[in-house]
Amino acid sequence: MYQPALAADPLLEPLHLKKLTLKNRIFSTSHAIRFGVDGLPQDRYQRYHEEKAKGGIGLTMFGGSSNVSPDSGSVFGALNLRDDSVIPVLAQFADRVHQHGTAIMCQLTHLGGRSHWRAEDWLPTVAPSRFREPLHRGFAKEIEPHDIRRIALEFGEAAWRCKEAGLDGVELHVHHHLVGQFWSPHMNKRTDAYGGSVENRARFGLEALAEMRRLCGPDFIIGIRMAVGEGDGGGMSDADYLEMAKLHEASGLIDFFNLTYGRIDTAVGLSEYMPGMAVKLAPQLPFVADFRKQVGLPTFHAARINDLATARYAISEGLVDLIGMTRAHIADPHIVEKLSEGREAEIRPCVGATYCSGHGSCIHNPSIGREKVLPHAVEPAAVKRRVTIVGAGVGGLEAARVAAERGHAVTVFEAAPQAGGQVLLAAQLHKRRDLIGIVDWRLSELERLGVAITFNCLAGEGEIAATTPDIVIIATGGLPDRMEDLIPGAELADTLWELLENGQAPEGEVLLYDGIGTIAGLHGATTLALRGAKVSFVTPDRNAGEEATNIERPLSMRQFYQAGVSLLPDMQLVSVARADNRIAATFANIYTGETETRVTDRLVIENGTIPADDTYLALREASANKGAFDMARLTAGETVVDADAEGFHLFRIGDAVSSRDIHAAVLEAFRLCRAI
Incomplete structure (x- = not known):
C-alpha cells in the first residue's frame, strides 16, 4: 500500500557546500567500475551514473582513482585526466547528470607505488621512498624533486579540467595512493622537507591541493578522501591521521572530508576496507563518527551502508553529514526515488556478494552496465500474453516478476515446497546467508504484482497445456553433477548439494573435491569443517575459490584456514573405490601426472550442475x-517472439541450460521477459 515518506526524513534534507546545494544526504562514492573506454567516461560509463541521477541521488562521484599523471598507470580500469581531450567528455557527462538535479564530482589521484611499471606506457612508478606494494607488486623509484613539482601541477591541471567541464567539485584520493604514501612513515623514509614530521609528510599533498585551488579558484569544491585509521598493523597512527586532518582543515584548501578506515595495500586489508557479506553492516562508521567530533568540515562516509535504516541512523545521529550507499545503488539506482515516494519496500537490496567488484554488474540487477540495451524500467507490453514458468528458483522468479510488470498473465509452477532453488542451499553456507535477500525481494515483488506460485507441483506437459500459454519458460535449474560419466567409482561420493539439502554434519575425515573453483566449494569446505568434520580441500586449480572476486576471496580464505581446512591444490580426481568401510580417492598432479591415493571417511564432490531439462525436451x-x-x-534487448507464429514459444534459462551463476539466470530472465 502506498505510504508517502515522512517530510522530516533526515535522508531527504539538503546539504549546503559553499554555493552548491545537494538535494539530499545520500551519495555514491567514486569507484572503479571499469566502464571507461580509452581512459574516458564515455556513453556506457555515463549512463551508469545517470541512472542514479534519475533515481534521485543527491551526489554521484565518479572516476575511482582517475589518474593525473602519465607515470600513474591504470591497473584497475581507472580513468585518465591527463590532457584537455577529456574536457568535452566530462562536459557531456556533467550535463547528463545535472539535468536530473544531481551534483557530480570526480576523484583525482596519482597511484604512486600502488601502480606497476608494466601498466600502460611502462613508465617507472614513483613513491616517497623505494617501495613495493604487496597487491600490485611493482617496485617504485624514490620520487625526485622535479617529479614532486610536476605531479603537484598535474593535480592542479586535472582539477581545472573538471571545473572547465562543469563538474561541481573534485576530491583528492589520499589513502595509500601517492599522497597517502607520503603521509605514511611506513612508506616514507625521506630525510628532506617531505619526510619525518607530520608537517613534512603532509607537504606534498598540500602542495598538490594548493595547485588545485590556484587553478580552480576559491568557489570550486575540493575535498579529500582519507582514512581516519588503519587498525592493527597499519603504518600510521590514528593520532597522526587526526593531526593530518586538522592541518588540511586549517589550510583552507579543502571543503569536505570523505572518511574511511582500514588498509588497501594488502588483499585482506582491501577486503575489509570494501567489505561484503562476510563483514557486519557499517563496520567503519564508529571510527568515522568519533573522528568527526574533532573536525569542523562536512564529513562523508561509505562502507557497507546497504540499507536505509543504517543510512538514516548515521545522518539523524549526526555521525556524518553525507552517507554513501554506493553498492546499494548498484543493486538499485532508484533508492531515493522509492524512498521519497513511500515505496521503500520495493528497493532491491544489496546482499554484499561483491559480484560488482569482479564482474562490473550486480549479482541480481542485470541492467547495471547495460543501461542502453536493458533499461532498468520495465514498460507495460502493448499486447498481453499468457506466460507459464516452470521453476521458482531465482531465474524463474525474475522471469515471473518482469513478465508481471509487463502486464502479462503469469503462472508459476514449482516442484519444491518453497521458492528459491539453489539459492536456498547457497544461503546455508558459512557467511553467505544474506544471499536469501535475492529470493525474498522477488517474492515480495510477486506478492505486490499479484502473482501466485503453485508449489509441490512437478509440472508436466498436461499441467502446462492447461494454462493455454503463449510463452513457456523452463527455469528448472540443474541437479548436482556427480561426475559419474568421468570418474570411475564416483557414485560412492556425496555431493555438497546433498549434504546441505539434508542438513547433514559429516563426522571424521572428509575430502571435498572442487572441480570448478567457485565460491560454493570454498565456503562449503569451511561450513563442513565448522560442523565438526576434518576437511581436506582438493582442487585441480592453483588455489581454492579461483573464480571468487578479489574482494570476496581473501576473507573467505581466512575463514577457510581458521576453520582448520587443509588445502591440496593442482590435483585432479581420477578414480574412487571402496577401502573397507572407507573411501579411497586417487588424484593425479595436473603438472606431473603422478598419482596418489587418499583414504577418507567421506568424499564430497562439488562440480556444478547438470541441466534438469526433461520438461524442455518434452x-x-x-x-x-x-x-x-x-x-x-536477445542481446540487443529486442523481442525474440514471433507474434504471427501459431502455438506457444518455448525458452529455457539459467542452469536449465548450463551450469552457471545467479547473475546469468537473472540476466537471461530479464532480457527475455522485458521484451515479450
Missing part, C-alpha cells in the same frame, strides 16, 4: 519456435 518439438531464438536480437 515440449521442444511441439513449440512454435522449437526452442530456438535470435541471439543477436
Whole structure:
C-alpha cells in the first residue's frame, strides 16, 4: 500500500557546500567500475551514473582513482585526466547528470607505488621512498624533486579540467595512493622537507591541493578522501591521521572530508576496507563518527551502508553529514526515488556478494552496465500474453516478476515446497546467508504484482497445456553433477548439494573435491569443517575459490584456514573405490601426472550442475519456435517472439541450460521477459 515518506526524513534534507546545494544526504562514492573506454567516461560509463541521477541521488562521484599523471598507470580500469581531450567528455557527462538535479564530482589521484611499471606506457612508478606494494607488486623509484613539482601541477591541471567541464567539485584520493604514501612513515623514509614530521609528510599533498585551488579558484569544491585509521598493523597512527586532518582543515584548501578506515595495500586489508557479506553492516562508521567530533568540515562516509535504516541512523545521529550507499545503488539506482515516494519496500537490496567488484554488474540487477540495451524500467507490453514458468528458483522468479510488470498473465509452477532453488542451499553456507535477500525481494515483488506460485507441483506437459500459454519458460535449474560419466567409482561420493539439502554434519575425515573453483566449494569446505568434520580441500586449480572476486576471496580464505581446512591444490580426481568401510580417492598432479591415493571417511564432490531439462525436451518439438531464438536480437534487448507464429514459444534459462551463476539466470530472465 502506498505510504508517502515522512517530510522530516533526515535522508531527504539538503546539504549546503559553499554555493552548491545537494538535494539530499545520500551519495555514491567514486569507484572503479571499469566502464571507461580509452581512459574516458564515455556513453556506457555515463549512463551508469545517470541512472542514479534519475533515481534521485543527491551526489554521484565518479572516476575511482582517475589518474593525473602519465607515470600513474591504470591497473584497475581507472580513468585518465591527463590532457584537455577529456574536457568535452566530462562536459557531456556533467550535463547528463545535472539535468536530473544531481551534483557530480570526480576523484583525482596519482597511484604512486600502488601502480606497476608494466601498466600502460611502462613508465617507472614513483613513491616517497623505494617501495613495493604487496597487491600490485611493482617496485617504485624514490620520487625526485622535479617529479614532486610536476605531479603537484598535474593535480592542479586535472582539477581545472573538471571545473572547465562543469563538474561541481573534485576530491583528492589520499589513502595509500601517492599522497597517502607520503603521509605514511611506513612508506616514507625521506630525510628532506617531505619526510619525518607530520608537517613534512603532509607537504606534498598540500602542495598538490594548493595547485588545485590556484587553478580552480576559491568557489570550486575540493575535498579529500582519507582514512581516519588503519587498525592493527597499519603504518600510521590514528593520532597522526587526526593531526593530518586538522592541518588540511586549517589550510583552507579543502571543503569536505570523505572518511574511511582500514588498509588497501594488502588483499585482506582491501577486503575489509570494501567489505561484503562476510563483514557486519557499517563496520567503519564508529571510527568515522568519533573522528568527526574533532573536525569542523562536512564529513562523508561509505562502507557497507546497504540499507536505509543504517543510512538514516548515521545522518539523524549526526555521525556524518553525507552517507554513501554506493553498492546499494548498484543493486538499485532508484533508492531515493522509492524512498521519497513511500515505496521503500520495493528497493532491491544489496546482499554484499561483491559480484560488482569482479564482474562490473550486480549479482541480481542485470541492467547495471547495460543501461542502453536493458533499461532498468520495465514498460507495460502493448499486447498481453499468457506466460507459464516452470521453476521458482531465482531465474524463474525474475522471469515471473518482469513478465508481471509487463502486464502479462503469469503462472508459476514449482516442484519444491518453497521458492528459491539453489539459492536456498547457497544461503546455508558459512557467511553467505544474506544471499536469501535475492529470493525474498522477488517474492515480495510477486506478492505486490499479484502473482501466485503453485508449489509441490512437478509440472508436466498436461499441467502446462492447461494454462493455454503463449510463452513457456523452463527455469528448472540443474541437479548436482556427480561426475559419474568421468570418474570411475564416483557414485560412492556425496555431493555438497546433498549434504546441505539434508542438513547433514559429516563426522571424521572428509575430502571435498572442487572441480570448478567457485565460491560454493570454498565456503562449503569451511561450513563442513565448522560442523565438526576434518576437511581436506582438493582442487585441480592453483588455489581454492579461483573464480571468487578479489574482494570476496581473501576473507573467505581466512575463514577457510581458521576453520582448520587443509588445502591440496593442482590435483585432479581420477578414480574412487571402496577401502573397507572407507573411501579411497586417487588424484593425479595436473603438472606431473603422478598419482596418489587418499583414504577418507567421506568424499564430497562439488562440480556444478547438470541441466534438469526433461520438461524442455518434452515440449521442444511441439513449440512454435522449437526452442530456438535470435541471439543477436536477445542481446540487443529486442523481442525474440514471433507474434504471427501459431502455438506457444518455448525458452529455457539459467542452469536449465548450463551450469552457471545467479547473475546469468537473472540476466537471461530479464532480457527475455522485458521484451515479450
